[in-house]
Amino acid sequence: MESRLVNSLRPARGTVRRPTRPPNHKLLINRRPTLLLVSGGIGFFFYILGGWLGERYGRRAVLVVSGLLTGPLNLLLLLVHQQVAVAVIYFLVYQATNGTWSGAGYAYWAECFPTRVRGTAIGWLGSMFTGGLIIGSLLWTTLIGLTNTTVTWLVIAVVIGIAQGLSTLALPKVPPGRELEELVV
Secondary structure, rough: OHHHHHHHHHOOOOOOOOOOOOOOHHHHOHHHHHHHHHHHHHHHHHHHHHHHHHHHOOOOOOOOHHHHHHHHHHHHHHOOOOOOHHHHHHHHHHHHHHHHHHHHHHHHHHOOOOHHHHHHHHHHHHHHHHHHHHHHHHHHHHHHHHHHHHHHHHHHHHHHHHHHHHHHHHHOOOOOOOOHHHHHO
């Protein structure tokens, strides 16, 4: 027997199903170029900040904080409707998933693997990124067809975002400033 939630998400028979949009979608459509320009332009400094924070507090710590912020910020992006607040939250999501993550991440990944396997390991991580894009696209397409934009966003950006953030807690602890020759698999 199907649940009420599943039935409530399905369109009535014989109706044309139009995807619903979160209330702040017009801001994101009308201001998209400006948001991307500001996030990328000012965000340039977050790559440097992420690297600096990684040197000071440890790269794993920066990755964990960035990962744990992503899901809750994505939830706020859905719930907040005031223009300036949406822009600020979008900027923070962009920086947590790109700037600080990359600034600390590239060096962290290199530190996790000794020279003899580093190329293979980084290749594996790159292929997992591509695999994630494919799986994410399939999941988004499937969910958007079965539900609506809000439910799809909650599942992918919030629930999976929180799960991915929690998974960063399992990252190995590599002390900053360690010589690459000291690493052992």
